[in-house]
Amino acid sequence: ENTELAAQANFNCATSWKAFVRFQFYDSVGESAITGSTYSSSLSILQDFSDLELGVTYNFPKDYYVGARIRAFDYDDHNDALDYDGDILSIIAGLRF
Numbered sequence: 001e002n003t004e005l006a007a008q009a010n011f012n013c014a015t016s017w018k019a020f021v022r023f024q025f026y027d028s029v030g031e032s033a034i035t036g037s038t039y040s041s042s043l044s045i046l047q048d049f050s051d052l053e054l055g056v057t058y059n060f061p062k063d064y065y066v067g068a069r070i071r072a073f074d075y076d077d078h079n080d081a082l083d084y085d086g087d088i089l090s091i092i093a094g095l096r097f
Contacts, residue, residue: 001028001029001030002026002027002028003025003026003027003028004024004025004026004027005023005024005025006023006024006025007022007023008020008021008022008023009021015059016058016059016060017056017057017058017059018056018057018059019054019055019056019057020053020054020055021052021053021054021055022051022052022053022054023050023051023052023053024049024050024051025048025049025050025051026048026049026050027047027048028045028046028047028048029045029046030044030045031044031045032045044079046077046078046079047075047076047077047078047079048075048076048078049073049074049075049076050073050074051071051072051073052071052072052073053069053070053071053072054069054070054071055067055068055069055070056068056069057092059096063095063096063097064093064094064095064096065092065093065094065096066091066092066093067091067092067093068089068090068091068092069088069089069090069092070087070088070089070090071087071088071090072085072086072087072088073085073086
């Protein structure tokens with residue numbers, strides 16, 4: 001059984017500023033049989049993953065832009081086999097043509 005929630009919102013402030021927020025969440029629960037010619041077992045699945053990202057960009061009149069994004073994510077395997085989380089900060093700049 002898998003549950004997925006996802007949402008994104010984009011914002012335009014005047015003509016120069018743009019921003020967004022994005023969120024995703026996954027939750028998985030269940031049993032999975034693993035069978036083979038020499039091995040048989042059952043795998044219990046109980047895990048969730050969340051991911052949140054925020055970003056802002058400023059567009060200059062001469063076709064270039066600067067901005068920043070921050071992303072935070074968390075994976076939790078309730079069987080204690082694998083858990084991780086992280087934060088990523090990205091600084092962006094570029095030209096539009």
